[in-house]
Amino acid sequence: MAATYDFPSDLLAGQEELHQVRAELLALLKRLPWSVEPLDGFSDANGWRKVERPASPGWTADEQAEVEKLRRRERELAVFVTCHRFWAEVTPPDTVDARMTLKHAHEPASTEGA
Numbered sequence: 001m002a003a004t005y006d007f008p009s010d011l012l013a014g015q016e017e018l019h020q021v022r023a024e025l026l027a028l029l030k031r032l033p034w035s036v037e038p039l040d041g042f043s044d045a046n047g048w049r050k051v052e053r054p055a056s057p058g059w060t061a062d063e064q065a066e067v068e069k070l071r072r073r074e075r076e077l078a079v080f081v082t083c084h085r086f087w088a089e090v091t092p093p094d095t096v097d098a099r100m101t102l103k104h105a106h107e108p109a110s111t112e113g114a
Contacts, residue, residue, distance in 0.1 A: 003094065003097060003098075003101070004101075005090070005098050005101055005102070007086065007102055007105065008084070008086055010084075011081065011084045011086050011102065012102070012105055012106075014077055014080045014081050014084070015081050015102050015103065015105065015106070016105075016106050017077055018074065018077040018078060018081055019106060021070055021073050021074050021077060022074060024070060025067070025070040025071065025074060028063075028066060028067060028070065029067070032059055032063055032067075033056040033057055033058060033059065034053055034054075034056050035053075035056035035058060036058060036059050036064065037056075037058050038055075038056060038057055038058035039055070039056045039058070040055050041053050041054045041055040041056070081102075
């Protein structure tokens with residue numbers, strides 16, 4: 001049976017927002033052109049793996065600003081979560097388990113074996 005932890009509400013909220021920001025950033029990066037700067041397309045069929053990229057128009061200033069805003073918030077939240085005062089209360093043998101439990105705290109409880 002896994003240990004349970006009494007995570008403070010601000011730590012849970014910070015972890016949940018970190019998940020949301022990372023998902024939003026990933027979705028944005030998937031929508032954007034492959035290159036920040038405008039670049040010609042290329043094809044390399046002679047390498048160990050075929051690589052092709054279409055021409056990239058680059059990112060607009062607004063797109064660059066949005067990516068930077070999300071990356072900045074992601075860093076702030078990562079620092080908040082990893083440096084939270086709660087971690088001082090967790091003994092070193094339990095730190096990894098507690099961290100993994102926090103990462104999955106937003107997921108619905110498993111109903112296996114019920």
